Amino acid sequence: MNSSTKETLTFETEVNQLLKLMIHSLYSNKEIFLRELISNASDACDKLRFEALTDDALYEGDDCLVVDVEFDREAGTLTVRDNGIGMSREEVIGNIGTIAKSGTREFFERLTGDQAKDARLIGQFGVGFYSAFIVAEHVVLTTRRAGMGAEHGVRWESDGSGSYTLETLEVAPRGTEIVLHLREDEREDLLNDWRLRSIVTKYSDHVPLPIRMRKRDDDGKPGEEWETVNKASALWQRSKSEISEDEYKAFYKHVAHDFGEPLAWTHNRVEGRLEYTSLLYVPAKAPFDLWDRDHTHGLKLYVQRVFIMDDAEHLMPRYLRFVRGVVDSADLPLNVSREILQDSRVIEQIRAGSVKKLLGMLEDMAEKRPEDYQKFWNEFGRVLKEGPAEDFANRETIAGLLRFASTHTDTETQTVSLHDYIARMPEGQDKIYYITADSFMAAKNSPHLELLRKKGIEVLLMYDRVDEWLMGNLNEFDGKQFQSVAKGDLDLGAVESEEERKAQEAVENEAKALVERIKEALGDKVESVRVSHRLTSSPACIVLGEHDMALYMQQLLKQAGHEMQGSKPVLEINPGHPMVARLDTESDETRFKEWSMLLLDQAVLAEGGQLEDPAGFVARLNQLMLALAS
Numbered sequence: 284m285n286s287s288t289k290e291t292l293t294f295e296t297e298v299n300q301l302l303k304l305m306i307h308s309l310y311s312n313k314e315i316f317l318r319e320l321i322s323n324a325s326d327a328c329d330k331l332r333f334e335a336l337t338d339d340a341l342y343e344g345d346d347c348l349v350v351d352v353e354f355d356r357e358a359g360t361l362t363v364r365d366n367g368i369g370m371s372r373e374e375v376i377g378n379i380g381t382i383a384k385s386g387t388r389e390f391f392e393r394l395t396g397d398q399a400k401d402a403r404l405i406g407q408f409g410v411g412f413y414s415a416f417i418v419a420e421h422v423v424l425t426t427r428r429a430g431m432g433a434e435h436g437v438r439w440e441s442d443g444s445g446s447y448t449l450e451t452l453e454v455a456p457r458g459t460e461i462v463l464h465l466r467e468d469e470r471e472d473l474l475n476d477w478r479l480r481s482i483v484t485k486y487s488d489h490v491p492l493p494i495r496m497r498k499r500d501d502d503g504k505p506g507e508e509w510e511t512v513n514k515a516s517a518l519w520q521r522s523k524s525e526i527s528e529d530e531y532k533a534f535y536k537h538v539a540h541d542f543g544e545p546l547a548w549t550h551n552r553v554e555g556r557l558e559y560t561s562l563l564y565v566p567a568k569a570p571f572d573l574w575d576r577d578h579t580h581g582l583k584l585y586v587q588r589v590f591i592m593d594d595a596e597h598l599m600p601r602y603l604r605f606v607r608g609v610v611d612s613a614d615l616p617l618n619v620s621r622e623i624l625q626d627s628r629v630i631e632q633i634r635a636g637s638v639k640k641l642l643g644m645l646e647d648m649a650e651k652r653p654e655d656y657q658k659f660w661n662e663f664g665r666v667l668k669e670g671p672a673e674d675f676a677n678r679e680t681i682a683g684l685l686r687f688a689s690t691h692t693d694t695e696t697q698t699v700s701l702h703d704y705i706a707r708m709p710e711g712q713d714k715i716y717y718i719t720a721d722s723f724m725a726a727k728n729s730p731h732l733e734l735l736r737k738k739g740i741e742v743l744l745m746y747d748r749v750d751e752w753l754m755g756n757l758n759e760f761d762g763k764q765f766q767s768v769a770k771g772d773l774d775l776g777a778v779e780s781e782e783e784r785k786a787q788e789a790v791e792n793e794a795k796a797l798v799e800r801i802k803e804a805l806g807d808k809v810e811s812v813r814v815s816h817r818l819t820s821s822p823a824c825i826v827l828g829e830h831d832m833a834l835y836m837q838q839l840l841k842q843a844g845h846e847m848q849g850s851k852p853v854l855e856i857n858p859g860h861p862m863v864a865r866l867d868t869e870s871d872e873t874r875f876k877e878w879s880m881l882l883l884d885q886a887v888l889a890e891g892g893q894l895e896d897p898a899g900f901v902a903r904l905n906q907l908m909l910a911l912a913s
């Protein structure tokens with residue numbers, strides 16, 4: 284190897300931070316470094332196999348892909364070597380000196396300094412290659428990209444503190460070799476044949492690629508021959524009964540690049556017209572990039588055990604983007620491209636089948652393991668709520684999986700299913716009532732709930748951003764229509780007696796003149812004014828049109844620069860409220876107008892809307908308080 288052009292580069296600040304943290308937090312779990320390096324090596328082999336499908340020359344005559352692990356006690360080194368795709372100089376710089384990951388900033392913000400918590404966060408974030416520094420004081424990575432000449436070899440070296448060196452040199456073998464110079468105190472423990480073999484089988488048994496170590500003679504001296512240490516079979520191709528829970532879990536960690544355990548999985552072989560195997564996992568924790576629209580790392584697609592690609596959008600709809608795992612098809616051509624996948628009938632059917640399996644698994648979990656389902660919901664519920672809009676065919680099933688907060692529990696945790704709600708509906712109720720707001724408190728304390736609370740009618744309290752969108756796409760469930768209690772007429776159907784209706788009419792007739800007066804005073808600020816049916820203790824509230832967007836959402840969209848032309852609100856008044864009764868007796872027209880404005884403005888505020896003239900509101904309020912004080 285002839286070396287040339289050696290340069291020193293500095294790590295991104297984040298890398299430095301991450302390294303320090305990682306060494307500190309993950310030390311108690313240090314052996315995972317080997318799993319991470321083997322995972323990367325196996326991914327690199329997968330990539331080569333895929334690229335070689337269209338360019339056989341990339342194999343350079345050697346298509347037997349392996350990962351070798353060896354150690355040298357005298358030198359104090361441990362080496363992981365693969366003959367996969369390798370990296371060019373640019374790739375090394377791009378992949379190894381930076382954290383090209385979304386959610387990085389958020390990740391650092393969430394660190395707490397508490398070792399156990401941080402270790403979990405770091406695990407979720409994924410440490411990959413850097414985990415080498417948990418046990419090594421110096422790391423040398425030597426690599427050559429498949430298909431490039433030997434002179435394009437690259438060597439990356441670092442002691443993990445601030446900088447690394449990079450040089451171009453001649454490297455004959457294709458692939459990547461990582462030599463860890465272990466810290467003095469790690470050598471005794473890790474430079475041990477038996478110990479390394481047991482780590483490999485513990486974490487990487489299921490990697491579908493031979494992981495080899497040198498054969499040793501009776502004295503423990505390494506020879507020239509290699510032997511495969513792991514099972515090296517594609518786990519998903521084995522029959523379910525032969526796979527233990529631990530194996531499923533270990534495989535999850537490998538495919539999902541996750542330190543944590545999966546919450547649930549479903550493993551299926553489909554035979555018949557279409558032949559494929561799927562192994563789908565639901566993680567226990569949401570990844571950092573769950574909200575990133577471009578995030579990949581969904582399911583891995585294999586064709587007859589050959590890795591084809593990491594694919595997020597074709598095999599799972601976006602609302603199930605948290606699903607991890609493998610789909611292996613026997614019906615796709617090996618040279619399948621993204622373009623072909625886009626309108627492949629086979630993919631469409633696999634996707635439909637996998638979605639069904641997954642939703643079925645979630646239903647099952649909800650029924651048999653409600654505590655786990657609650658965990659799932661807390662992590663991924665907001666994503667699942669995108670479902671009804673995206674997946675028309677499974678709308679009812681998804682709706683059955685939704686969980687909400689409601690006036691039944693009056694707590695923020697979303698535990699109420701639509702089935703629960705319907706089961707509790709009193710006789711005569713034929714609608715599912717809900718309210719959307721921008722926070723749980725705003726929903727819970729909304730004046731729109733007053734009458735319903737009094738009558739003991741449950742209302743779903745929705746406060747996630749996505750809820751307005753969800754409800755725009757969900758009209759009914761189990762034959763029952765949804766109705767927002769803050770929009771349109773509140774129709775209580777048979778829950779209301781004839782007497783109550785009559786009494787309401789009488790109140791309306793009595794307040795006619797007052798309603799007219801207020802309407803006049805407010806002019807074009809409102810669509811109309813009417814007597815409320817839903818208030819018991821508040822003086823007034825705003826009601827939107829059946830199809831209008833909630834005020835807080837209108838506000839949000841306005842802030843984001845959208846032109847909003849929402850219709851004007853309807854002001855509903857409660858003639859039984861002392862303040863409204865007092866207003867009725869006000870003879871001074873100017874005062875009457877000011878009070879009416881106050882009534883409208885406070886109702887807008889209670890609804891999460893913003894006032895057009897906040898200073899005017901404050902001035903009016905102050906005047907009123909002064910008047911009361913004098």
Ligand SMILES: Nc1ncnc2c1ncn2[C@@H]1O[C@H](COP(=O)(O)OP(=O)(O)OP(=O)(O)O)[C@@H](O)[C@H]1O
Pocket residue numbers: 323324327365367368369370378379408409410411412413458459539540
């Ligand atoms: N043995 C290897 N051969 C080829 N490329 C590699 C190898 N090891 C790492 N890389 C490249 O470096 C990148 C970064 O690796 P790293 O392990 O830090 O993160 P990752 O594997 O992308 O994600 P994760 O954190 O989920 O493990 C990889 O995506 C890959 O492109």
